[in-house]
Amino acid sequence: MLNTETPSSSHTDLDLYPTEELLHVLIDDQFNAIRAVRQVAARIAGAVDSAAPRILAGGRLVYVGAGTSGRLGVLDGVELLPTFSWPNERALSLLAGGKQAMFVAVEGAEDDAEKGASEIRELALTANDVVLLVAASGATPYVLGALQAARASGALTIGFANNPDAQVTGAADIGITLDTGNEVISGSTRLKAGTSQKVALNSFSTALMVRLHKVYGNLMVDVKPTNVKLLRRTVSLTMHATGRDEAECRRVLEECDFHVKTAILAILSDISVATASARLAACGDDLRRALQVQQK
Structure with missing residues (x-):
């Protein structure tokens, strides 16, 4: 069984905890998400340094995921425009189930590997594009299909997973394992696995924007005043x-x-x-x- 799916031996009476104790347990477990990201900071730095010359040459960022992982990719991409004036057409997101899956779970969409591959092929990727593939399990068929097609196009592929030796990290050009272990609530990767993905994606894209001269000192000097x-x-x-x-x-x-x-x-x-x-x-x-x- 995957680490992210294995029931935790801690807090087996979680449903009996008083509310304040319950919240302390849930909050404290989130610190493990930060530790997991810090352990792979060097890998994320390598991904930034590999991506930067491609993006400077005109490449696009493409986020791919399903469920929570996919929604986190969408969130990271859309925030680049107001923060760094990064064009929307150069921060694309593929979410299993399409745009509607951002708001309503589309059951079974993540199991369609060919859909992931076809949606990547529709983007006509080049060697300058950078594809970020995110899956807590590391084995989501939609993401793996997209990964295969992205690699065939020559784009740089960066895989994020929350389980060691995952398919998405093993097959990507750069694999980043956010080893968050099991969840307080068994299998609920919207908890610390999701938090680790949010932190990793946010750190990657922000560092990339710094490398692209979108920041002077620590000031966001390319902010787009949209409000x-x-x-x-x-x-x-x-x-x-x-x-x-x-x-x-x-x-x-x-x-x-x-x-x-x-x-x-x-x-x-x-x-x-x-x-x-x-x-x-x-x-x-x-x-x-x-x-x-x-x-x-």
């Missing part, structure tokens, strides 16, 4: 990075369609927004490098 809150954030980020007052920062931001990178470079280098935009482009969209050009 009032984020619009205010662009102003506060620019003020923080430049030390200038709100009026000046807002004025420059308005000139560059609230692109924080461009505003920071224009203010600190005392150049026009147009010149700042051109310099950023010449420096591969790397704000730190663009600022160093001015210093020289």
